[in-house]
Amino acid sequence: MGDSIAHCARAIKEISHDHRVSRLTPSSFYSTSPVSPVPQDDFINAAVAFDWDGSPVDLLRFLGDIEQRMGRIRHEAWGPRIIDLDILLLGDTVLDTPSLTIPHPELHRRKFALVPCLEIEPALMHPFYGKPLVSFLHEIDEEQRVSLSVRAEDVGRL
Numbered sequence: 039m040g041d042s043i044a045h046c047a048r049a050i051k052e053i054s055h056d057h058r059v060s061r062l063t064p065s066s067f068y069s070t071s072p073v074s075p076v077p078q079d080d081f082i083n084a085a086v087a088f089d090w091d092g093s094p095v096d097l098l099r100f101l102g103d104i105e106q107r108m109g110r111i112r113h114e115a116w117g118p119r120i121i122d123l124d125i126l127l128l129g130d131t132v133l134d135t136p137s138l139t140i141p142h143p144e145l146h147r148r149k150f151a152l153v154p155c156l157e158i159e160p161a162l163m164h165p166f167y168g169k170p171l172v173s174f175l176h177e178i179d180e181e182q183r184v185s186l187s188v189r190a191e192d193v194g195r196l
Contacts, residue, residue, distance in 0.1 A: 069185050
C-alpha cells in the first residue's frame with residue numbers, strides 16, 4: 039500500500055543499520071502480480087542477502103519490529119499491506135517450529151521470491167529439497183508476472 043518502492047527502500051535501510059547485519063546486498067525491485075485470493079494491485083518485491091549475527095528467532099523479531107515501525111497492520115491474510123518482510127533462507131538452515139519455518143514454505147512456488155534471490159546468487163540451493171532454486175522456476179504458473187522496476191545498482195539511491 040502506498041509508495042511501495044519507498045517502503046522497500048526504507049526497510050532495506052532499517053535492516054542495514056542494525057549492528058547484527060553485515061555484508062548486505064539488495065536485489066533489484068520487481069513489480070509482481072499478487073499470488074492471493076484477495077483482489078489487489080501489483081506488489082513491489084525484492085530480496086536482500088546479508089550476514090546475521092543472531093538466532094533465527096531474533097531475526098524474525100527484528101523484521102517484525104521493522105514492519106511495526108513502518109505501520110504494518112495485519113487486517114486480512116494475503117491482503118494489501120505497507121510492507122511484508124519474510125525470512126526466505128538462512129544459509130543451509132532447515133527449521134520448522136510453530137512460529138517460524140525456514141526455508142520459507144512457499145519459496146519454491148513463488149516466482150516473485152525466486153527471481154530476486156537468484157539475481158543476488160544464481161547458484162542458491164534449496165536446503166530442504168537439496169535442489170538449485172533455479173530448477174523451480176519452470177514449475178511455476180505463467181500467471182505469476184515478474185518485471186524489473188528498479189535496478190539493483192539504483193536501489194541505494196532511493
